[in-house]
Amino acid sequence: MNKSLQEKKIGVLGGGQLGRMLFQDAISLDLSVHFLDPDANAPCSSIARNFSQGNFKDFEPVYQFGKDKDIITIEIEHVNLEALKKLEAEGVKVFPQPRVLEIIQDKGLQKEFYTQHNIPTAPFYLVENKAEALTYSAEFPFMQKLRKGGYDGRGVTPLRNGNDTEKAFDEPSVLEKFVDFEKELSVIVARNEKGEVAHFPVVEQEFNAEANLVEFLVTPARISAETEQKAIETARKVIENLEMVGLLAVELFLTPSGEILVNEMAPRPHNSGHHTIEACTTSQFEQHLRSICNLPLGSTTWLKPAVMINLLGDKGHEGNVYYQGMDEALGIEGVYPHIYGKKITKPFRKMGHITVMGNSVEDAIEKAKKIQTTVKVVAQ
Amino acid sequence: MNKSLQEKKIGVLGGGQLGRMLFQDAISLDLSVHFLDPDANAPCSSIARNFSQGNFKDFEPVYQFGKDKDIITIEIEHVNLEALKKLEAEGVKVFPQPRVLEIIQDKGLQKEFYTQHNIPTAPFYLVENKAEALTYSAEFPFMQKLRKGGYDGRGVTPLRNGNDTEKAFDEPSVLEKFVDFEKELSVIVARNEKGEVAHFPVVEQEFNAEANLVEFLVTPARISAETEQKAIETARKVIENLEMVGLLAVELFLTPSGEILVNEMAPRPHNSGHHTIEACTTSQFEQHLRSICNLPLGSTTWLKPAVMINLLGDKGHEGNVYYQGMDEALGIEGVYPHIYGKKITKPFRKMGHITVMGNSVEDAIEKAKKIQTTVKVVAQ
Numbered sequence: 001m002n003k004s005l006q007e008k009k010i011g012v013l014g015g016g017q018l019g020r021m022l023f024q025d026a027i028s029l030d031l032s033v034h035f036l037d038p039d040a041n042a043p044c045s046s047i048a049r050n051f052s053q054g055n056f057k058d059f060e061p062v063y064q065f066g067k068d069k070d071i072i073t074i075e076i077e078h079v080n081l082e083a084l085k086k087l088e089a090e091g092v093k094v095f096p097q098p099r100v101l102e103i104i105q106d107k108g109l110q111k112e113f114y115t116q117h118n119i120p121t122a123p124f125y126l127v128e129n130k131a132e133a134l135t136y137s138a139e140f141p142f143m144q145k146l147r148k149g150g151y152d153g154r155g156v157t158p159l160r161n162g163n164d165t166e167k168a169f170d171e172p173s174v175l176e177k178f179v180d181f182e183k184e185l186s187v188i189v190a191r192n193e194k195g196e197v198a199h200f201p202v203v204e205q206e207f208n209a210e211a212n213l214v215e216f217l218v219t220p221a222r223i224s225a226e227t228e229q230k231a232i233e234t235a236r237k238v239i240e241n242l243e244m245v246g247l248l249a250v251e252l253f254l255t256p257s258g259e260i261l262v263n264e265m266a267p268r269p270h271n272s273g274h275h276t277i278e279a280c281t282t283s284q285f286e287q288h289l290r291s292i293c294n295l296p297l298g299s300t301t302w303l304k305p306a307v308m309i310n311l312l313g314d315k316g317h318e319g320n321v322y323y324q325g326m327d328e329a330l331g332i333e334g335v336y337p338h339i340y341g342k343k344i345t346k347p348f349r350k351m352g353h354i355t356v357m358g359n360s361v362e363d364a365i366e367k368a369k370k371i372q373t374t375v376k377v378v379a380q
Numbered sequence: 381m382n383k384s385l386q387e388k389k390i391g392v393l394g395g396g397q398l399g400r401m402l403f404q405d406a407i408s409l410d411l412s413v414h415f416l417d418p419d420a421n422a423p424c425s426s427i428a429r430n431f432s433q434g435n436f437k438d439f440e441p442v443y444q445f446g447k448d449k450d451i452i453t454i455e456i457e458h459v460n461l462e463a464l465k466k467l468e469a470e471g472v473k474v475f476p477q478p479r480v481l482e483i484i485q486d487k488g489l490q491k492e493f494y495t496q497h498n499i500p501t502a503p504f505y506l507v508e509n510k511a512e513a514l515t516y517s518a519e520f521p522f523m524q525k526l527r528k529g530g531y532d533g534r535g536v537t538p539l540r541n542g543n544d545t546e547k548a549f550d551e552p553s554v555l556e557k558f559v560d561f562e563k564e565l566s567v568i569v570a571r572n573e574k575g576e577v578a579h580f581p582v583v584e585q586e587f588n589a590e591a592n593l594v595e596f597l598v599t600p601a602r603i604s605a606e607t608e609q610k611a612i613e614t615a616r617k618v619i620e621n622l623e624m625v626g627l628l629a630v631e632l633f634l635t636p637s638g639e640i641l642v643n644e645m646a647p648r649p650h651n652s653g654h655h656t657i658e659a660c661t662t663s664q665f666e667q668h669l670r671s672i673c674n675l676p677l678g679s680t681t682w683l684k685p686a687v688m689i690n691l692l693g694d695k696g697h698e699g700n701v702y703y704q705g706m707d708e709a710l711g712i713e714g715v716y717p718h719i720y721g722k723k724i725t726k727p728f729r730k731m732g733h734i735t736v737m738g739n740s741v742e743d744a745i746e747k748a749k750k751i752q753t754t755v756k757v758v759a760q
Contacts, residue, residue: 028717047403281714337408352410
């Protein structure tokens with residue numbers, strides 16, 4: 001007899017905040033979700049019954065963790081591929097597939113993938129080391145991005161002119177032309193084994209330049225219908241050409257001339273989709289679960305305009321976290337805090353997020369600004 | 381220094397499906413929730429990190445469980461009151477308060493409470509035993525309800541005429557006049573320590589007579605504005621007169637003449653409030669947490685019309701559960717299954733529920749009827 005969905009074991013590499021929110025939705029379908037994380041105090045550790053400590057970057061812990069699972073997925077892309085390939089060969093379903101993760105772990109392969117499939121992206125060169133990077137100095141400025149290991153703004157440095165050459169990385173990297181953009185957009189798409197594809201509404205990202213993290217995101221994006229269509233088509237083209245199973249966040253630049261360029265992609269639930277928990281018929285976390293379990297994909301229509309703000313650790317604070325002003329924020333209608341369960345705050349550490357729903361985008365933005373001055377993540 | 385909300389330990393007596401859904405919402409606020417249940421396989425056991433086995437009806441397990449908690453709450457009302465009183469005396473916050481649970485555990489005290497506070501309810505007599513019950517035979521029919529221990533339709537028997545007297549309970553019980561009612565309604569209210577009270581929209585219950593369980597509930601209820609107002613006022617009057625802290629479901633009869641009578645009450649999240657997870661700005665579970673943590677109560681406005689159906693074990697089936705037709709149901713927009721994680725199905729056992737949202741009450745009802753024919757809870 002086939003195993004029922006509830007009897008299958010789903011292993012998740014990573015036990016951070018994305019895992020926590022995935023776990024919340026998995027409970028509704030009674031999916032058996034197990035986490036692996038190197039940090040014994042990772043956000044999932046304090047809540048999930050099935051949490052194992054082990055480094056998802058190493059072969060042995062991943063292979064041992066995956067052996068008795070039916071489906072393996074990720075909440076962070078920097079995981080051991082050899083173990084995943086072996087598990088896949090032994091019949092475990094691994095979604096996103098290891099061959100997709102291989103492309104995504106390497107920004108060089110990512111860029112080549114876009115080029116091969118005529119997916120618009122900023123012009124680039126691949127270089128092996130600093131010396132090779134400097135041979136392109138006549139064409140500066142570039143953004144130099146390490147091919148491997150970069151995350152949340154790490155592994156990226158601007159090469160504006162000759163003065164920046166000392167900062168250049170001496171590792172295989174991508175030299176990418178600076179993109180003059182009007183807006184940063186994101187489209188989250190999902191694809192199941194049957195090949196069904198669904199996209200969430202386009203969201204507009206606003207970055208905190210100092211922290212180099214998304215600070216504020218607005219949905220629906222304030223863009224033309226034409227741009228919206230182009231952004232959605234681009235994201236769908238990416239997941240279809242990858243033939244990926246799972247959820248994929250595609251980050252895009254909208255240029256002043258109306259071009260859409262792919263910036264990068266993340267094959268998992270994404271910061272730019274957190275508002276879907278409250279603002280869409282199906283959340284990105286449920287959609288991820290539906291896609292890897294080969295269930296029908298859920299409706300992605302939005303119910304109300306929403307703005308999401310990240311709760312970052314305040315600049316001057318390091319220590320036991322305290323969420324100042326949270327009581328007051330909870331008194332405002334349509335305010336949904338998500339606290340990630342990290343005990344220690346540090347400047348700019350992602351400690352949680354708040355989704356704010358409003359009757360219009362403007363209404364939601366106004367409330368979000370109020371929340372930003374009300375709630376502070378401090379050390380007590 | 382005061383403990384932050386996230387540092388407080390919240391103990392929940394009971395680890396069933398209500399606990400599971402409470403747990404899902406507690407994660408968003410990073411509340412530390414611990415469960416106590418006599419059944420090692422209770423629905424919370426497979427998901428919650430902090431689950432202890434122990435009987436919540438016994439003094440010692442409750443007292444030991446509660447000693448190191450900051451707040452104790454319940455997801456089932458049949459718990460040991462002596463332990464809760466001792467914990468309360470020792471400074472643990474116990475919500476709902478033991479004195480409220482004492483009233484609610486005893487249907488006789490419940491009826492007397494309504495009478496004392498001029499809250500309309502069906503006429504009744506309190507009797508000590510069968511012999512005393514039979515002294516009222518001239519006034520039959522009555523519904524005889526055990527004062528203590530009844531739950532989900534157990535402990536209730538009709539005394540229609542002399543032929544029913546053999547079935548009469550020989551224990552302290554309430555003889556209640558049959559109520560001729562048009563609709564059964566429910567209003568869920570919440571109250572925090574500050575005395576703030578909030579009510580959810582009125583819901584309309586449809587029972588499955590065979591199973592004696594709510595099968596189908598509709599929100600908003602199809603009632604006049606006047607009836608709605610009366611129902612809400614009655615429910616608010618109940619929680620205010622109880623001076624209870626926590627969530628209270630007040631079940632009501634609407635009589636053909638437009639009277640509202642209180643049927644019974646449950647001081648916890650309730651089957652008739654499950655739709656609030658998707659259909660209201662704040663769910664009943666989050667509202668329960670807000671009330672016992674003395675946070676501002678959340679907005680209770682509804683976003684879309686909703687119908688909730690319980691997933692009961694199919695009549696002919698007992699054994700390892702299988703949710704037949706669930707994939708198909710998940711392909712319908714606005715369908716939200718909640719599976720409670722019970723491994724064994726039995727006829728009429730509550731195995732889960734599905735909330736169906738629609739653009740109108742009629743639309744939602746139509747979809748719900750389709751789901752009822754699509755999804756079956758069977759043994760495999």
